[in-house]
Amino acid sequence: MTDIAKESLSPPRSFLSQDAIQLFYRLLAVLLICAVLAVLNDSFLSLGNILNVLRQASLTFFIASGLTLVVLTAGLDLSVGANVALSACVAGTVIHTTGSPALGILTGLACGGIVGLLNGIMVTALRIPSFIATYGMLWVLNGLTYWYMAGETLHGFPAGFRQIGSGYLFGLPIPVYLLLVFLGIGTLFAQRTIWGQEIYAIGANPVAARLSGIPVTRRLLLVYAVSGTMAGLASIIFLSRLNSAEADIGESLTLPAIAAVLIGGTSLFGGIGTVFGTFIGALILTLVLNGMNLLAVSANWQPLVTGIIVILAVWLDMKTRRRGQ
Amino acid sequence: MNAPGNAAATPLLELRDISKTFPGVKALDDVSFALYAGEVHMLLGENGAGKSSLMKVLCGAYSADAGEFFFEGKKVTIASTADAQKLGIAVIFQEFSLVPYLDIAQNIFLGREPKGRIPGTIDRRRILADARRLLDTIGFDIDPSVIVNTLGVAQQQMVEIAKAISQNARILVMDEPTAALSDRETELLFALIARLKADGVSIVYISHRMAEVFSLGDRITVLRDGRRIDGVRPADVTPDQLVRMMVGRTVDMTYPRNFADKPGEVLLTVKGLTAASGISDINIEVRRGEIVGLCGLVGSGRSEVARAIFGADPVASGEIVFDGKPISGEPDVAARRGIALIPESRKSEGLALLRSVGDNLVVSALRKLFPSGLFDPRSGQRTADGLIRQLRIATPSARQTVGLLSGGNQQKVVIGKWLAAGAKLFIFDEPTRGIDVGAKSEIFALIDRLVAEGAAALMISSEQVEICHVCDRAYVMREGRVAGHLTRNELTEENIVRLGMHHA
Numbered sequence: 074m075t076d077i078a079k080e081s082l083s084p085p086r087s088f089l090s091q092d093a094i095q096l097f098y099r100l101l102a103v104l105l106i107c108a109v110l111a112v113l114n115d116s117f118l119s120l121g122n123i124l125n126v127l128r129q130a131s132l133t134f135f136i137a138s139g140l141t142l143v144v145l146t147a148g149l150d151l152s153v154g155a156n157v158a159l160s161a162c163v164a165g166t167v168i169h170t171t172g173s174p175a176l177g178i179l180t181g182l183a184c185g186g187i188v189g190l191l192n193g194i195m196v197t198a199l200r201i202p203s204f205i206a207t208y209g210m211l212w213v214l215n216g217l218t219y220w221y222m223a224g225e226t227l228h229g230f231p232a233g234f235r236q237i238g239s240g241y242l243f244g245l246p247i248p249v250y251l252l253l254v255f256l257g258i259g260t261l262f263a264q265r266t267i268w269g270q271e272i273y274a275i276g277a278n279p280v281a282a283r284l285s286g287i288p289v290t291r292r293l294l295l296v297y298a299v300s301g302t303m304a305g306l307a308s309i310i311f312l313s314r315l316n317s318a319e320a321d322i323g324e325s326l327t328l329p330a331i332a333a334v335l336i337g338g339t340s341l342f343g344g345i346g347t348v349f350g351t352f353i354g355a356l357i358l359t360l361v362l363n364g365m366n367l368l369a370v371s372a373n374w375q376p377l378v379t380g381i382i383v384i385l386a387v388w389l390d391m392k393t394r395r396r397g398q
Numbered sequence: 399m400n401a402p403g404n405a406a407a408t409p410l411l412e413l414r415d416i417s418k419t420f421p422g423v424k425a426l427d428d429v430s431f432a433l434y435a436g437e438v439h440m441l442l443g444e445n446g447a448g449k450s451s452l453m454k455v456l457c458g459a460y461s462a463d464a465g466e467f468f469f470e471g472k473k474v475t476i477a478s479t480a481d482a483q484k485l486g487i488a489v490i491f492q493e494f495s496l497v498p499y500l501d502i503a504q505n506i507f508l509g510r511e512p513k514g515r516i517p518g519t520i521d522r523r524r525i526l527a528d529a530r531r532l533l534d535t536i537g538f539d540i541d542p543s544v545i546v547n548t549l550g551v552a553q554q555q556m557v558e559i560a561k562a563i564s565q566n567a568r569i570l571v572m573d574e575p576t577a578a579l580s581d582r583e584t585e586l587l588f589a590l591i592a593r594l595k596a597d598g599v600s601i602v603y604i605s606h607r608m609a610e611v612f613s614l615g616d617r618i619t620v621l622r623d624g625r626r627i628d629g630v631r632p633a634d635v636t637p638d639q640l641v642r643m644m645v646g647r648t649v650d651m652t653y654p655r656n657f658a659d660k661p662g663e664v665l666l667t668v669k670g671l672t673a674a675s676g677i678s679d680i681n682i683e684v685r686r687g688e689i690v691g692l693c694g695l696v697g698s699g700r701s702e703v704a705r706a707i708f709g710a711d712p713v714a715s716g717e718i719v720f721d722g723k724p725i726s727g728e729p730d731v732a733a734r735r736g737i738a739l740i741p742e743s744r745k746s747e748g749l750a751l752l753r754s755v756g757d758n759l760v761v762s763a764l765r766k767l768f769p770s771g772l773f774d775p776r777s778g779q780r781t782a783d784g785l786i787r788q789l790r791i792a793t794p795s796a797r798q799t800v801g802l803l804s805g806g807n808q809q810k811v812v813i814g815k816w817l818a819a820g821a822k823l824f825i826f827d828e829p830t831r832g833i834d835v836g837a838k839s840e841i842f843a844l845i846d847r848l849v850a851e852g853a854a855a856l857m858i859s860s861e862q863v864e865i866c867h868v869c870d871r872a873y874v875m876r877e878g879r880v881a882g883h884l885t886r887n888e889l890t891e892e893n894i895v896r897l898g899m900h901h902a
Contacts, residue, residue, distance in 0.1 A: 267764035267773050274761050277750030284710060284747050285762045285815060286733020344752060 095338045095390060099353040106357065110364045117367055124246055130359040131252035132310055134352055136326055137333040138259045139189075139303030141351045142296045144334050145263070146276045147343025148203035150192060150297065153304045153330055155214035158323030160184040160308035162218055165227035165318040174234035181312070182305040188214065189301015193294040203297075211327070215320075222320040230316055238314025248310055252352075255306075259348035272296060276343025332379050333358055336386045345394075357382065408471045410435045410600050411456075411485070411569060416465030418451055425451035426462070427624040433569065438591060438601045440611045440632075443621035443644055447834075449604050452621065453571050456602065457489045458482035488562035489571040492578075494554050498547035503529035505546055506561045532560050536590055552583035559590065563599075570594065571602040576610060588614060606832075608637045620644055641835065654843045655689075655868050656850060657886070662686030665823055665854045666737075668707060671716035675702040677878045680716070682856075684823065689845060689855040691865040691872030691889070694898045699878040700858045701742060704825045707856075708732045708739040721822065733762055738816035740809075742827040742858075748812040749800050756782035756796030758811050763818035785814040789844065806837025813844065824848060826857045830864065842868055862891045874898050 110117040136153050143150045164181030168174055188210065195206035240247045263269040271292050275282040283289045307326070312318050337354030339346025361382065362375050409432040418426040426448050433439050443449050454460040458479040467474050469485050476482050496505045503525045504511075512521040512528070529542035538556045546554060555575060562570055576584045591601060591614065605611055611618060612632045620627040620643040627643050664685050671680040677699040684690045692700050705711040707718055709725075709732045718725050720735055729739070741747040749758050759782040760767060767781060768774065782796040789810045793803055800811055809829065816824060824845070830838045845855050845868070859865050865872055866889050874882045874897035882897040884890075 264775075265773050267768050267771055270757070270761070270764055270773050273753070274750055274757070277753045278746070280747050281750055282761070283729055284708070284739055284741055286730045286819070287761070288728065288730040290728075344750065 095393065096347065096350055096353065098389070098393075099336075099338060099350060099357070103353060103356055103360065106360050106364065110360070110367065114364075114367045117364070122363070122367070124249065126356070126359050126363050127249045127252065128246045129363070130352075130355045131248040132307055132314075133326075133329050133333050133355040133358060134252055135255065135303050135307040135310065136330040137337075137351045137355055138255060138348050139300035140330050141259070141334050141337070141339050141346060141348050142263065142272060143203070143300045144276075144339045144341060145272050145343060145346055146293060146296055147279070147341070148196060148293070148296070149331075149341070150189075150207045150300045151204065151327060152188065152192060152207040152210035152214055153300065153307075154323035154325070154327030155211045155218070156185050156188045156301055156304035156323070157308040157311060157326055158318075158320060159188065159214045159218045159221075160305045161312045161318040161322060162222055162227065162320065164305075164309060165230070165312050168230055168234065169227060172231070174231055177234070178309050181309045182302055185305020185308060186298050186302040189298040189304070190294060192301065193297030196297065197290045197293050215323075218320045218323075222318075224320075227312075227318040228316065230313065235313050235316055238310050238312070248314075251306075251310070255303075256349065256352050263348050268292065268295065273344055276345075278344075329358060329379070332383050335383050338386070338390055340390070354386075407434060409433055409468070410470060411487075412468040413452075413456070414466045414468070416452070416455055416462045418455060418460055418462050424624050426455065429465075429621070429624070429626045431619060431626065432629075433600050433602060435568075435600055436595050436598045437616040438595060438603055438614050440615035440618040441602055441604045441621065442611060442618055442640060447621040447644070448624040449621055450573070451624070453489065453573060453602070453604065456482065456569075456571055457487055483565065486566055486568035487571065488565060488567035488569070490555065490558045490562065490573065490575060492573050494558055496546045496554055496557060499545065501543045501545050502533070502540065502549075502557050502560075503542040505557055506532065506542075506564050508561075510565075528564075529560075532564050536560055536563060537586075537593065538590075551578045552580070552586070555579075555587070556590075559594075563594075567599065569600045569602065571604075573604045574606060575603070576605070576607065584610075608640070611640070612637070644835070654839060655846050657870065658687045658850070661688045661870065662852065662854075665721060666707070666856070667717075667719040668703075669717045669719075671703070671706055671718065672714045673702060673706045673711055674714055675699075675706065675711045677702045677706065680706075680880055682873055682880065684854045684856050686822075686852050686854050687849050688870045689849055689857055689868055691869035691884075692856055692858045692875065693860075693862065693865050693872055693894050694875030694881070698875040698898065700875050701827050702878070703875070704739060704827050704856070704858060708737055708825060710739065733819065733821075734765070736820065736822035738762075738819065738821035738824045740812050740816070740824065740826045740829055742831065744805070744808050744812055744832075745801075749808060751801035752799060754797050755786065755791065755793050755800045755803070755811055758800045759785050759796070759814050760818055762815045763820070766819060781818055785818060788817075789814050790840070804834075804837075806833040806841070809833055809837070809841060810844075813841070817848075822853050824853060824855045826855060826859075828858060828860060830859070830861065862894045865889070865894065866891060 116122055136157065140150050140153055160181045163184045164177040167180045168177035192207050192210055195201045196203045237247055242250060263272070271282070271287045274285065274287055275289055275292055279289060311322060333354035334351050335341070335354065336357050337346065337350035337352070339350060358379060361378055362372065365372060365375060411433045413429065413431040416426050416429045429448065429452060431452065441449050441452065451460065455462050458476045458481050461477045467476050474485065476485070497508065506529050507525050512524045514521040526542050533540060533542060536556065536559060538560065540553065546557065549557070559570070575587060579587060594601065603614065615632050617629060617631055618640065619629045620640065622644060662685050664683055666684040668680055668682040672678045680703055692703060694700055702711060706713050709727050709729045713726065720737060725732060725735055745751060756779055760778045763781070764773065767777065779796050786793060786796060791807050791810045791814065793807060800808060803811070829841055833841065849855055857869060869889060870886055872884045872889055872894070873880050874884065874894055876898055884893050
């Protein structure tokens with residue numbers, strides 16, 4: 074009984090204190106990596122390099138933040154990379170033909186969102202497991218994009234549009250602002266809206282969520298649409314940054330995004346994880362790649378290192394969670 | 399047979415001063431326990447008394463923090479399931495551990511298959527013959543090549559027992575083995591237990607059913623709050639005495655209920671409800687201030703009626719009118735209108751086990767508590783704290799993982815989430831299943847208070863005593879239809895059974 078009394082005297086905290094602990098460990102990991110890199114290489118701590126890291130992390134984060142919501146519902150979206158490619162090519166074509174970046178941006182976001190919604194329909198109405206539905210979608214999107222582009226490259230966009238990916242504002246790259254904005258929006262959405270709470274509940278137990286009166290189908294549609302729209306956003310940044318689009322740009326994007334989600338502490342079984350954790354995950358991935366570049370280690374090692382980090386992160390999470398139970 | 403209770407006889411297995419602590423809970427506190435060869439030893443206690451923990455220590459799933467084990471008088475260690483297996487200890491859990499897509503023989507010899515002539519193959523003929531012989535010894539007449547997932551619960555249990563026997567088990571631990579069995583299946587199980595006893599197998603038997611404790615047990619050990627309260631023989635005690643030992647206080651065996659003089663307005667009307675889930679032409683009415691029973695045999699369609707009203711199963715035809723207006727659609731519609739379903743399987747359908755008590759308590763009330771759509775964790779926590787106090791949910795805090803609470807407290811959380819949502823009609827599906835005596839009467843008191851305040855309840859229960867004590871009236875179901883209606887005066891166990899049985 075004394076334990077109970079003691080507990081109730083402590084000030085009320087968020088329901089997500091377990092998550093807070095895991096985020097704390099992750100921030101420590103980031104600091105540790107930074108400290109090691111700073112000692113090993115003088116140029117690591119330069120402003121230019123740090124901004125570079127943030128800018129690189131932002132692209133992974135945009136894709137991974139939407140994906141986080143999907144994973145929180147115990148789903149997976151394997152089509153995000155292919156979605157980025159299609160959306161970029163569609164948006165690029167619209168900008169080329171209409172000359173209007175605004176219209177291009179809207180089309181890119183809409184294209185991503187519609188693809189996401191289709192994923193959601195397959196998962197809810199057709200009851201296809203998300204892993205399979207989005208895996209099929211990956212091929213469909215690839216097929217569409219290759220057919221549509223027919224080996225061509227879209228190139229050369231208006232200078233104003235290119236500012237989005239490569240421009241600066243008050244000394245900071247514009248993608249970093251976008252990163253902060255969407256980190257804020259994503260965190261608020263997940264932690265401080267009832268839809269976010271319902272998404273956690275669905276991931277923790279979809280049957281109980283439905284029988285608790287949560288409109289599970291509508292929430293899942295929302296989550297997949299958001300994931301698709303974030304892929305659409307990433308496609309715009311990508312297009313603007315590279316000033317070109319090809320059919321194969323998505324192929325190297327999906328697996329790092331999943332890695333960022335997992336390193337960030339979101340459980341593939343659903344119900345556990347945060348958007349902020351995914352940001353940290355994207356940061357860790359980028360820092361490691363950046364560090365290897367600075368230390369003149371071949372980037373060919375990066376997949377191996379990423380794999381080890383993912384396995385370690387998930388294993389440590391499982392260990393701490395088991396101890397928490 | 400070795401005489402249990404003969405002080406000179408050496409126990410087959412003895413546990414001395416076993417303790418096991420989990421963060422915040424002393425699950426076992428200096429528990430001693432002796433098991434003699436060929437006896438059925440009943441383990442009795444409320445939920446959370448330490449029965450499961452003791453069982454898990456016994457089979458090596460938990461390692462004890464302190465204490466000693468003696469097997470046939472010799473000191474041994476049980477630190478892993480392998481240790482327990484070597485001593486011949488086997489557990490028949492409530493959830494079976496069979497591989498659903500393998501046949502009976504493959505399941506029995508899983509991992510120990512006799513080798514065939516060609517390396518890497520299995521001697522299929524021998525495995526079937528061995529299984530056949532084994533099934534014969536336990537008197538289970540079935541083809542060993544039948545796939546396990548086509549078997550009923552009772553048959554799967556038999557396969558589990560056969561598997562244990564094949565591993566030369568000398569001690570069988572059974573966790574509420576009759577919970578899911580019919581009367582006839584229970585008789586078959588008891589016959590098997592008698593046969594095993596005669597062969598010198600000892601059985602540790604966990605039960606919530608008083609009748610079997612007395613008909614089956616040679617000795618009874620009562621646990622409470624992780625401590626051993628007493629060890630007795632069935633002949634020396636009465637059921638009332640045992641209940642008092644379990645709860646440590648005198649439990650009022652009657653349930654609290656203040657019957658209203660006259661029922662309120664009609665809240666729910668179901669007309670000609672038919673659904674593909676197996677119910678047809680259901681006509682039911684529930685008024686404010688009433689607890690209406692929905693009884694009948696398991697499988698008579700009681701849960702299906704509840705699910706159809708709540709929108710969890712699609713409705714084929716018929717009309718449901720709630721609070722004056724027709725209702726149809728998914729559970730979110732029903733929940734928003736003020737209907738609550740407290741499902742039978744609390745853990746799989748009622749709760750998100752890995753989330754906190756607080757999260758679970760507010761999940762159905764999010765829209766009501768936060769109409770703007772913005773969630774405020776502090777305000778959510780305050781609501782949760784209020785419910786924890788109001789329902790006296792035993793939890794260290796709202797942040798505790800709900801899966802760690804006892805069954806009764808988990809049930810209170812499920813009810814609490816609908817209180818927070820402001821539900822008007824509560825549909826309870828077996829609200830007291832797996833809940834200890836004390837929590838049971840608390841839950842009934844709660845239901846009584848709810849309906850006194852103007853809500854209504856539709857209660858499904860297999861415990862006819864509960865229905866008779868608590869309900870204003872009841873519908874009895876048979877084969878997917880309402881077979882009859884019993885008023886307060888007609889509400890007796892005999893009438894329920896008579897209406898619920900075939901060819902009544």
